Amino acid sequence: MIAIIQFLMLLAILVLAALLLIWLGAPFWLTVLVLAALYMTLTTVPTLVLSYKSKNLRAIDRFLLRNSRKPIYKYAYSVAHGTDDEIRASLREIMNRYKQPDIHHVYGALHAVTEKDVDGVLSHAEKIGSEPMQSYYDAYGHALNGEYDEAEQALSRIPEGYAWMKHAIRAVMANRKGDRDAFRKEAGAAKADAGGIQYYLLHHNFRKMEEPAAH
Numbered sequence: 001m002i003a004i005i006q007f008l009m010l011l012a013i014l015v016l017a018a019l020l021l022i023w024l025g026a027p028f029w030l031t032v033l034v035l036a037a038l039y040m041t042l043t044t045v046p047t048l049v050l051s052y053k054s055k056n057l058r059a060i061d062r063f064l065l066r067n068s069r070k071p072i073y074k075y076a077y078s079v080a081h082g083t084d085d086e087i088r089a090s091l092r093e094i095m096n097r098y099k100q101p102d103i104h105h106v107y108g109a110l111h112a113v114t115e116k117d118v119d120g121v122l123s124h125a126e127k128i129g130s131e132p133m134q135s136y137y138d139a140y141g142h143a144l145n146g147e148y149d150e151a152e153q154a155l156s157r158i159p160e161g162y163a164w165m166k167h168a169i170r171a172v173m174a175n176r177k178g179d180r181d182a183f184r185k186e187a188g189a190a191k192a193d194a195g196g197i198q199y200y201l202l203h204h205n206f207r208k209m210e211e212p213a214a215h
Contacts, residue, residue, distance in 0.1 A: 052196040060200045071097050075107075076197050080204040088114050102128055109137040118145045132158040136165045143172045164193035168202060175209045183209070 050056075050063045064077040075090035082090070091111040095104050105124040112120030121141035128134040139154035151173060155166045167190035174182035187206040194202055 050196060052198075054196055055191075055199050057200060057203060060197060064197070064200070073197075076201055079201055084114060102130055102133065106133050106137070109140070113140065113144070116144070132162045132165060136162075136169070139165075139169045140172065143169050143176065146176065148173055164190045164198065164202070167193065171206065171209075 047063075050060055054060055061077070061080065064073045064080075067073040068077050071090065071094045075087070075094060078087045078090045088111060091107050091114070094107045095111070098104065098107075105127045109121050109124035109128070112118075112124060118141050121137060121144065125134060125137035125141055128137060135154045135157040139151045139158075142148070142151035142154060151169060155169055158165050167186045171183050171186035171190055174180075174186055187202070187209075191199055191202050191206070
């Protein structure tokens, strides 16, 4: 229903824009060009905002559900709503679908995280060929293994501009140590620096880390 309403709103905007251009006497080629640009803006910008900038969990949730036929979006949605088995299945689907080595090993590392397979996390991390993901998952594996100095060394290799990664790993370390105050501080800082789908994933993963402590 929401998708139909959005389509009708888009159609109405395009029709109004076309009528305005015709009324202004714009040539046909300019009308087509403006309408095409307007269409691209109205359809692309909201997707980019929801994917990378928004902190509106409900809006991101709806976006992921609408696009859940795509494996990466399906995985993100399953983190919030799926079982552990469904999350692992969605990760395997990504690994099977995308053969690029870095994508395969990033999601392979995530799959190993869900299996609590520290050696698997570190093995996949070693094979990731680009930063900051290589150092992030290297730090993640060491953090899960209680090797905090090694985790911090890996974090030091993460370039500027990825503060959420450092805070997220430090939240994992604090959670493993049972330091709830430090965990909440680092989790909050990670979420503050993230946006879009990454914010959504951090929120729900941190929520799950909190749940055992609440019982």
